[in-house]
Amino acid sequence: AKTARKRGKSIVKGGLGTAARTAGLLGGILSFAVSEGIIERNPAEGVRRPADQRRTRRLNREEYRRLGQTIEELAGDETDQAILAVKLLALTGCRLGEIAKLRWSEVDRAGQCLRFTDSKEGASVRPIGKVVLDVLCEPSTDAAFVLAGVRKAEAFGGLPRAWLRIVKRARLVGVTPHTLRHSFASVGGDLGYSEPTIGAMLGHAAGSVTSRYIHHLDEVLVAATDRVSETIAAMMFEEVVQNGSAERASTEDQPDPQRAAA
Template identity: 55%
Template sequence: MAKLTKTIVDRADPREKQYTVWDSDLKGFGLFVNPAGSKTYFVDYRTPEGKRRRMTIGRHGSITTEQARKLAIETLGGIVLQKEDPLLERQTRRSSLTVTDLCDNYLKAAKKGLILGRSGKPKKSSTLDTDTGRIERHIKPLLGKTLVIDLKRSDISKFIRDVTAGKTAFEGKSDKARGKIVVSGGAGTAARTVGLLGGILSYAVSEGIIEFNPAQGVKRPADKRRERRLVASEFKAIGKVLGNADAVAWQGIIGTKLLLLTGCRLGEIVKLRWEEVSLDEQCFRLGDSKTGASVRPIGKAAVEVLKEIRSDKAAGWVLPGIRHPSDHIGSLDDLIEKIMTMAGLIGVTAHTLRHSYASVAADLNYSDNTIGAIIGHAGSGTTSRYTHRLDTVLVAAADIISEEIKRQMN
């Protein structure tokens, strides 16, 4: 037995059966010689539990003898000093999930109702659509190829910085006619996306994929999204446009008025059906909202708007599509943007209208719980008690709030 060198390795001729050439200087370092002529370096060692293992280092020709020796020293040194099992680690890494794999598994579980949201119920399809968008546009491009077992807090921090800086920002066409996809960066996007990532990694912990969540304890940027509210002069400017907006489809006019006078979410008005509207009781009985089935009180001012377009045999969508009346309106947010441009206002969205409704209610000294119950806010304790039945006190409050907004618009 001699020290393995290039000369010794080159002289090791193939035999009828595979055989081993050991290195005399480094115990456990050797070379397999295959009958076909290939030669492979390996290390032979015992695990901390006493099991004998052999792990290949590389094929001669792909690496040199000295390179193989250095790798063998590193491997055997790790076994002695850190009590590791390098072969088991290699096998574990080969079978480990990437972040892309984990995200796909998470979404499959969520679609089966196995992932619960903050309400303790399975995530809604609309929420899953949002989650999917954040995964595809931010998480996979930045972390998709990384093994989940390799994720560190520093990786999560870098992810936040990259999303905040707009590294994943994107603008392009969607599958819908004249549709557009706008993926933004910024602190708000980073905060919401890393919140989702933290949930995905918590799922990984629960599945035994990793032992702890690397996103836990990582400082997130403050999510300062959509805090803008309308002031009296802005309500008046919008009211003036809504009274003289012949250039805007009627769905945009009515939809904007309903958002202003009810505090509903954009999707709740877009998908509102006449079967869910009760003008006599002054309420919407929503079959599906962000917080599930919900009863929303509405004021007389909103009822008057609905009466403008309600026919004797009203059925189907309250706001039918402009080109395809059999479907609901699909461009209300665009129509709102057009109306706000005509009013000379910048940065006013459907959520701004909802937030402004709540702000006017607060100006009228209604409590957070009352406001939350009226607009169906998921964070309101009162909401859980009132969303499934109509309360006359809330109807009276909705009357006063919507009347005040109508007054400011006029």
């Protein structure tokens, strides 16, 4: 689209999902204007919005293994922060922003959870598996963030580009950080867990675990999260962490949906 500047143009990006969310935001603004008496009617009322397409891409067993092999091969060539970030994204189902800004003060080892002070849903408590605690080694410095930047008080800023390098090396087409979140939920479904349980693992706003007043998570929920993360770790690295020791797991082993805990 041309702009007022000579030979200027603006490039607008976004698909149907962006259009739907933008129309919804505009409708909300205009509804507020009506309630305040600024305008008499909402001109956006009745306007049909395009359907926001759901993401259905998930990693299969072979793709999980390729991702695991890639980050093992890149150890020493890629930054430690990027390698750790990919592991955490895959094994927790957290959002990219939550991992990128995760502080050591938000890691609750005793409670086996992450206590986000500011996530998409506000304050949120997120259960994590024991394998995640093994990945989260104690910091060797007094850095504030798990993914520490050059300056100790800042977070690592090279994650977006590092992610693109890693998925390209792993030959994973159409895979974004959100794909790992969706895949985490899908593995939970494969194991037979219910939607409310999976939602609680992911920290959805409807889940009671997002309350800032929660101090101790339900043991069943923690055990469910433990099993999902162990299953993913087994697919990625062909090993499962049990009682602090790594045991080799066959890649032919399939999740048993009969052991559902919810």
